[in-house]
Amino acid sequence: MGTELPDICETAHGHHEHSGDNLKTAARAVLVAAGEQWTDMRADVFASLAERTTPASAYDLAESVSALRGKRIAPNSVYRILDLFVRTNLARRVESANAYIANSHPGCRHDCIFLICDACGQVVHIDDDTLTDALVKAARDNGFADVRPVVELRGTCAKCS
Numbered sequence: 001m002g003t004e005l006p007d008i009c010e011t012a013h014g015h016h017e018h019s020g021d022n023l024k025t026a027a028r029a030v031l032v033a034a035g036e037q038w039t040d041m042r043a044d045v046f047a048s049l050a051e052r053t054t055p056a057s058a059y060d061l062a063e064s065v066s067a068l069r070g071k072r073i074a075p076n077s078v079y080r081i082l083d084l085f086v087r088t089n090l091a092r093r094v095e096s097a098n099a100y101i102a103n104s105h106p107g108c109r110h111d112c113i114f115l116i117c118d119a120c121g122q123v124v125h126i127d128d129d130t131l132t133d134a135l136v137k138a139a140r141d142n143g144f145a146d147v148r149p150v151v152e153l154r155g156t157c158a159k160c161s
């Protein structure tokens with residue numbers, strides 16, 4: 001397993017948001033800096049994930065990558081890659097949907113808050129360290145260790161309301 005990556009946010013709450021080819025380049029750099037290889041398969045899975053506007057399951061990604069490569073890719077292989085991406089902060093897991101989204105600011109560590117639209121499936125990711133820090137403190141005050149906040153709010157986005 002690779003080494004833990006330092007937080008490389010520009011400021012305490014600011015991020016350098018990436019998209020398109022810049023996102024793929026940033027993701028590759030973060031993965032390599034973590035001591036992992038950026039293989040063709042990992043690149044294909046990341047590209048498929050990054051082009052989506054809604055969370056994708058490993059099965060969705062396996063189907064996309066299979067079509068791209070012209071041969072069947074097993075969802076289990078995609079799950080292993082997604083686990084690596086989450087561990088190295090290239091992707092975020094939307095727990096309630098068992099699905100994943102690309103992290104638009106790889107290398108920047110925050111506990112995410114997801115706003116999930118029940119109508120269209122869009123996920124908005126926000127960072128509010130004050131809120132997540134308070135949740136971690138409350139858990140620790142009650143004897144919990146290794147706390148990882150998972151905050152997901154469901155509702156209807158502005159476009160769908």
